[in-house]
Amino acid sequence: MRRNRISYIGLLSGVLLTLTACGGDNSTTQAVPEVTPPTATLPTPLPLPDNSQQQHYQVLLFGNSHMRSHNFSQLLTQLIRAGKPASQVTVLTAPGGSYLDERYYQAESRNLVENGKWTHLILQGQKYSTSGLYDYPTDLTAAWVELAKTKQTTPVLYPEHAQMGNLAEGLQIYSILKKVQQQHPSCLAPIPYAWEQFIIGQPDIQLHEPDGNHANLQGAMLSALVLYEVITNSPADQLPYIANIAVTATTQQMLRQQASATLQQYPACPK
Numbered sequence: 001m002r003r004n005r006i007s008y009i010g011l012l013s014g015v016l017l018t019l020t021a022c023g024g025d026n027s028t029t030q031a032v033p034e035v036t037p038p039t040a041t042l043p044t045p046l047p048l049p050d051n052s053q054q055q056h057y058q059v060l061l062f063g064n065s066h067m068r069s070h071n072f073s074q075l076l077t078q079l080i081r082a083g084k085p086a087s088q089v090t091v092l093t094a095p096g097g098s099y100l101d102e103r104y105y106q107a108e109s110r111n112l113v114e115n116g117k118w119t120h121l122i123l124q125g126q127k128y129s130t131s132g133l134y135d136y137p138t139d140l141t142a143a144w145v146e147l148a149k150t151k152q153t154t155p156v157l158y159p160e161h162a163q164m165g166n167l168a169e170g171l172q173i174y175s176i177l178k179k180v181q182q183q184h185p186s187c188l189a190p191i192p193y194a195w196e197q198f199i200i201g202q203p204d205i206q207l208h209e210p211d212g213n214h215a216n217l218q219g220a221m222l223s224a225l226v227l228y229e230v231i232t233n234s235p236a237d238q239l240p241y242i243a244n245i246a247v248t249a250t251t252q253q254m255l256r257q258q259a260s261a262t263l264q265q266y267p268a269c270p271k
Helices: 072-083 107-115 139-150 167-183 191-201 217-232 249-265
Strands: 005-011 015-020 029-033 056-062 088-093 120-123 154-157
Touching: 056 072, 056 107, 056 217, 072 088, 072 217, 107 139, 120 139, 139 154, 139 167, 154 167, 154 217, 167 191, 191 217, 191 249, 217 249
Parallel strands: 056 088, 056 120, 120 154
Antiparallel strands: 005 015, 015 029
16 A cells, blocks of 8 residues: 655646555556645634543544554554543544545535534645645645634644655655644644654664555554644653553553653644
8 A cells, every 4th residue: 555645747738746545556656737726714823722631532533544554543542541541532533535635625524523522633634745846735734723623622733654764754744734833723743753763763673564655553553652642641651561552562662752752852732
């Protein structure tokens, strides 16, 4: 499977973009003409709700295949239950794998946010150019942020980890979403930095699947640990060993420590 991404191809009579869809091994690459993406009229930014202390954490995940590998919603559920045993936990992955701008105009996704009772909305799937030569609009990602806040839901921007061997890619998407956060108060999970620092510090422990794109179970756990701390504002490095997650106790400890260390360096939510 390959990551949903947008790549800049070049200029002929018009700009062509390559859309590589998350699919099976027989996924194809198709060049399509560039179109002007739809835009949203954004309201005045609202304050960021703090839902870190809850009797019932209700988390909605928007994203592509990165939100589905290794039963990510259940993994996040396990972490929150371990750290907040007195609280109920509901984590739902929304259907579909559309980009955030496309999802904004899908009634099913809008209804989930507008009619559900969520404490947190996790937003993954901002379009970006792998070459860095084209800037994709972020206004509809910002529109999700502001819509969530009208429902007293905490929006959490999720920049995905980089592909194997290209650490700068993750930092690129983090930088794009950082600009959204600066204009529209929200939480920004520093997942690319957690991955970068762990890969450099622990080169013998793999975080990627063999495809070099998706997370293996250890990589998924690292991303989930970052989200756990962002959601609950409780240190991930104080979580216990969770025996029914098939990651060794030693590796779990290193992953917990990396998640908390990264959030110390790159705080997710504005004070």
